[in-house]
Amino acid sequence: MTLRQAQDEPDDLVRAVEATLFAAEAPMTAEAISTHLGGADVREALAGLAAHYTGRGVQLVERGKRWHFQTAPDLAHLLRREREDVRRLSRAATEVLAIVAYHEPVSRAEVEAIRGVQTAKGTLDVLLEAGWVRVAGRREVPGRPVIYATTPEFLAHFGLASRKDLPGIDELRAAGLLDPVEDALEAALAEVGAANETEVGADSGAPLASEEESA
Numbered sequence: 001m002t003l004r005q006a007q008d009e010p011d012d013l014v015r016a017v018e019a020t021l022f023a024a025e026a027p028m029t030a031e032a033i034s035t036h037l038g039g040a041d042v043r044e045a046l047a048g049l050a051a052h053y054t055g056r057g058v059q060l061v062e063r064g065k066r067w068h069f070q071t072a073p074d075l076a077h078l079l080r081r082e083r084e085d086v087r088r089l090s091r092a093a094t095e096v097l098a099i100v101a102y103h104e105p106v107s108r109a110e111v112e113a114i115r116g117v118q119t120a121k122g123t124l125d126v127l128l129e130a131g132w133v134r135v136a137g138r139r140e141v142p143g144r145p146v147i148y149a150t151t152p153e154f155l156a157h158f159g160l161a162s163r164k165d166l167p168g169i170d171e172l173r174a175a176g177l178l179d180p181v182e183d184a185l186e187a188a189l190a191e192v193g194a195a196n197e198t199e200v201g202a203d204s205g206a207p208l209a210s211e212e213e214s215a
Contacts, residue, residue, distance in 0.1 A: 013037070017045040027066035027156060063161055064152030073159070092123050097132060097154075101166060104149035105136045111148075124148070132157065 016037055021028065033042050046067060050060045058069050071079055089097065096119060099111050112119050127133035136149035150163070160166065 013040055013042070014045045014048060016040075017042050018049055021049075021060070021067060021069060024068070027063060027068035027152065029066050033067070061161075063159070064155035066152050066156070068156070089126070090123070092120070093126050096123055097127055097150075100127075100133055100148050101150050101154070101163065104163075105139075105147035107139055107145040107147050109145060 017033060020033055020036055028036075030042055030046060033046075034040055046060070046062075050062070053060045053069075055072075057072050057075055059072055060067060060069055095115055096111055099114050100106055103110075103114070108119055108124065124133065128135075131151055132154040133148050134151045136147050138144040139147050154160075155162065
C-alpha cells in the first residue's frame with residue numbers, strides 16, 4: 001500500500017482501520033486495532049492515515065503508543081465550551097504530578113524527599129482517580145514500596161506523544177510558569193538522582209513537615 005493509495009484510493013484495510021478508530025470509545029494501540037481486525041498488520045495503514053489527515057480539521061495522532069482522532073490544535077477555540085473545568089488540581093497535586101512525570105517511576109517517599117513535605121494520601125488518590133497516574137509495581141528494596149508512573153491518558157490530555165516531549169526547565173521559565181517557589185522545586189528536582197540512589201526511610205534525616213504544617 002502506497003501513501004497515494006491511503007490518500008486517494010484507500011483499500012479495505014485502511015478503511016477498516018479508519019472506521020475502527022472513529023468508533024472507538026478510547027485511544028487504541030496498533031496491537032489492539034490489529035486484534036480487532038483479525039490480526040492484520042495495520043502499521044502502514046496508520047502511517048498512511050496520519051499523513052492523509054495532516055493539515056485537516058481532524059488529525060490522527062499517536063499519544064503514548066495509542067492512536068486517536070483529535071481536533072486540529074489551531075481550531076480548538078471553535079469548539080471550546082464555556083464551562084468550569086472539574087479537574088482543577090491543587091498546588092500539591094500539581095507538584096506531585098510533575099515529579100511523577102519527570103522522574104517516574106517514583107515511590108511516595110521519594111516524592112516527599114523531593115518536595116520536602118509529607119504528601120497527603122488524598123493527593124495521590126486525586127491523580128489516580130483522574131487517570132493521570134497509575135501504580136507501576138513495587139520497588140525491589142526493603143519494604144517494597146509502591147511506585148507510581150504516568151498513564152497514556154496523561155500524555156493524551158497534555159498533547160504529548162511521549163514523556164520525551166515534556167518541556168524543559170528553560171522552556172517553563174521562558175513561558176513564565178516558574179516563580180520563586182517553582183525555582184526552589186527545580187533545585188530539589190536536580191537532586192533526585194542522589195535521592196534515587198539511597199534508601200529513603202525513617203532514619204534518613206530530619207522528619208518532613210506535613211502539607212498542612214507547611215501551608
